[in-house]
Amino acid sequence: MKSFSLRDVGNEAKLLLIGLPVLIWTLLPIYHLVLFAISPKQDAFAGKLWPDHPTLHNFGIVFRQQHYFLRDFWAQFWNSTVIALAVGALTLFIATCAAFAISRLRVPGGRTVMNLALFTYFIPAAFLAVPMYRTMGNYGLLNNHWSLIFAMVTIASPYAIWVLKQASDKLPVELDEAAIMDGATPMQLFRLVYLPLMLPSLVAIGTYAVLLAWNEYLYAFLLLSKDTEITLPVALGNFLAADDSPWELLMTTGLIYALPPAAMYYAFRRYMVGGLTAGAVKS
């Protein structure tokens, strides 16, 4: 560390001049969300920066489903959870198998599959949504959780395969050769050598897929419609349609919905940052 000097103080001040606006810019919408959740209705609507009487009352209303808009809160929470976990598991399965086949077994046509996956990764999600909606209709899957699960697996897999393939390529080929010498079948190689070594990347990709599915609004909004079948973000969007939206409850529900992904992100941050950004853009 450098020694303390006047120049350092100046530097520090300049950095603070950037840091402070960045902090406010980043946290303001989130702070406003929290503020609403802990404010009684009249405080929230009076434009206060801190409520006179902070309360957890709103959370009680949401958890006990004591409002017309919240009748199905727990069902919707459950739907979000099940769909996110299913997407995480399916994506991991599909992507791990594909990455192993492409990178380690060097299956013929593997490169083509990789390119197809990359192509999917680059289709803007909102553009695929329109034909996807019709396709799900043709398959008879509309208003069925499977439609959203498949849609999200389709969107999550390409990037998952890409990141896992990048990580697979880094494993030394000698490990495979040694295992094959010892008479390992490809499946034993997969289970006993490959999966344990790939664990950190698998955690990153699993988290990525779960978060993607949990956070998804557009596809959920298009593909599901029954109040008891929709996910939380769709329910939040439906709040908006009303003329007299109970905003304090909307924000409280929004905060409850935003907490699990934030917690998950911070829990797996170590894996996420390395695993995801490395594959995002190869410099």
Added chain:
Amino acid sequence: MTAITLSSPEATPQRPWTSRLTTTQVWGLALLAPYILVFAAFVVYPVSYGLWLARHPASYVALYNDPIFARAAVNTLIFLIVGINLKMLIALALSGFFIQQRAWIRWLSVLFILPWAVPSIPTILSVRFMFNPEWGVVNHLIFKLTGEDGPNWLNDPAIALTMAIGMHIWKSLPFWTLILMTGRLAIPQDQFEAAEVDGASGWQKFRFVTWPAMRTLYMTCTLLSMIWTLGDFNSVYLLTGGGPADLTHVLATLGIRYLRLDQLDLSMAAIVCALPLVLPLVYFMMKRLSR
């Protein structure tokens, strides 16, 4: 691919692999099958079906005659040109800020990632209420400070579009800053030391060391960001709903709007209109990433 071919140039044709090649191939194909099925069912079929739906020239005439489409196309371009460049330049600058070795900056960077980590809808709704002309905190503050009513933020198309761009930047800035930080950290430190010995100023260090090393990454990020921004439905739809009077739509929200109006042909046609922009980008990105 490359890593493996490079590490085994001396391999002889009689490696144990060859004797098992068929079994291995069968396993490999079986392992690829799940993704190929998903790809066929949920990419190939929908995309071809969508293109087939968009085959009627009449749709494009109708689209051309719909003033909302022209407006959405212009908005999309504004989003791409202003929004992305602004976002990437800020990300580039902030990446320089966040690599500074300070404990408080490390803490700030942990918080800074939040917009990216939390789902769009609660935060966008929060902003939406903040700017509510009657009840929102922003106009309350403006009234307190100036004694005048603040603007009707989301009901003026120009302001509403600016806010949607701001929302998009708020949400995606952390991700790109993180990527550009990774790029900056990969620059060998001795290049900066050498520049410092030569008496380079901060700007000169950026101009002659940082930028040349980051240029390719920056360009790639900008192009990738273009593709994703074209697909950003939430920032516009959840903040403005495309309004007021359908004047803040972008192609992504317009496509969904037609879909909701049961005008599927128009919906697909609106998306196909973006293809001349999307396809070269996709081609370029695939070339870059699959090298």
